[in-house]
Amino acid sequence: MKRKDIVTGILVLLLIASISGFLLAQTFRVAKPRIEKQMKIEEEKLNREIFPEGNDFRADNFKGIKCTSVYDGQDAFIGRIFNLTAPGYGGNILVKAGIDSESRITGIRILEHKETPGLGSRITEASFLDQFRNRDSSTLFLKKDSPRGNIDAITGATISSRAVTDSVRKLQEQINDTDGETP
Template sequence: MKEIIKLGVILLIITSVAGLILGFTNDLTQGIIQERALAETREALIALLPEAEDFAIIDDEEMLSRRNILEVYEGISNGEVIGYTVQVNPQGYDGRIKMLVGISGEGRITGVKVGEHTETPGVGSKIADASFTNQFLDKSTEAEFIPTKGGETDDQYIEAISGATVSSEAAVEGVNSARSLFEEVLKNR
């Protein structure tokens, strides 16, 4: 019985020390991790709106309560808003897909960047490839985008990835969420 108590106390001490070390390490690295995440976000924002000199996050509950909208940034150049970058998270085949959608002040898609996702490697993950995301480039935000498998060529049609229909539809839904936010709210700010 004494031996069991002794082993229990030793185990308690070891786990307590390990927990303290892990907690200290987490506190120590948390700031660095957040700085790197902000730097990565800033790089993505610059890639989507390269003309912008600075970005300001829009903290508007009405916008953030809309479907799939996570964050909205204003791209600013010479003190004027030149466009917006909207972070969206549509539901994909195997979870949420984080995406950034750049929109110029004139209502043109300046780029789409797919971030974190859990789509099927080699199939659904192709939504992050330039061959898919570049289909949105320089298209107007006036009309809703429609995923297609039939090869339609009008501007609103986006060719779905073969074998990844759900992932393709989710990506198009994400861009449409950003598009409708721009058309209904941001355009008239």
């Protein structure tokens, strides 16, 4: 290979790489605010589904746990939304749960999971998640785990159902344990 060939090769590569870099930077500049906006809208929508009475959602920190504090139309505090991690069957399940000031569940959603499609993945369905609504978060158990259980596990997906149920109860226990301070 002649020296001239090497130089032109490097120049062409450099040129193409810088054009590509420039284009990508522009795309990123345009796309980034939109992506952030979309994420915000998504988050807001989710918060409203979990906490239908809520009006204002503010990032907060409660006893060392990151959460979102929820306020109603009169700016009065009515509860909190927590992000939980539950060890499921195929990996961690990310759960978002709303708990009002009397420690009742206002709503619960699954953000992410790696459960088996068609079995464990049914934890995202309303028929499972609606069972949680209005129950005291410290008394959540699967019916097959405890005589005072109140949640029906999904057929063929006990581990996934248990992970979600237990993670919410354990959160409440953790909150109760830290101290008796009223929220």
